[in-house]
Amino acid sequence: MSERIAVVTGANRGLGAEIARQLEQGGVQVVRTSREPRSGFETLDVVRSEQAAALAARLGAFDILVNNAGVSLDGFDADVARKTLDVNVCGALRVTDAMLPSMRAGGRVVMISSGMGTVGAVRGPLRDRILDPGLTRQRLLSLAESFVTAVANGTNGREGWPSNAYSVSKILLNGLVRVLAKELQGDPRRILVNAENPGWVRTRMGGRSAPSSVEDGARTAVWLALLPDGGPTGGFFKDECAIEW
Secondary structure, three states: OOOOEEEEOOOOOHHHHHHHHHHHHOOOEEEEEEOOOOOOOEEOOOOOHHHHHHHHHHHOOEEEEEEOOOOOOOOOOHHHHHHHHHHHHHHHHHHHHHHHHHEEEEEEEEEEOOHHHOHHHOOOHHHHHHHOOOOOHHHHHHHHHHHHHHHHHOOHHHHOOOOOHHHHHHHHHHHHHHHHHHHOOOOOOOOEEEEEOOOOEOOOOOOOOOOEOHHHHHHHHHHHHOOOOOOOOOEEEEOOEEOOO
């Protein structure tokens, strides 16, 4: 088999850069992407679908996609909620949809999630809607829009949403993992889709007081990217072990 090729979004620093480094150590050719143009990187702003499509066309066949690019914005209002979900959820979906047609057999998709993405942060019937085995991408996107609307109306707490857009984005990103895994069940390429909780990592986003190193935070993402055929799909993992949604 030819050398495996991986695409890592948001690989210019922090966790993304370390995931790329560890993949290369494992013998994988890595295509690093960054929102801003820079030497040695492919330019990819995940909110721009045309950039994802152009990257897919330039790259051709590849094997691994790590959706690491994300934001955590200050404040909490409808604009912050919309921008956060557009990057952290819809951005991952845009890139995955653009890249999947070029993914070779045995491909792997890894979503970088968070411990703040567990459904324990939501309350009432909303939790059941998120965990519904029949969840589809249309219902997932509807949930995203309903969160933004609830924040705008000041009703997010009454509806069961937390007052944290980053947390909601990772909850819905985990839902996207389950949706994509189900959509790909009949695909003969046997593509696996999983999410990683890297823990609280010492990056620019995580801060200097975080207890985990980027090396530790990247390890499970790399493990998921290199899963053998027949490995798990549609799961949430930390320290190479399955965890609850």
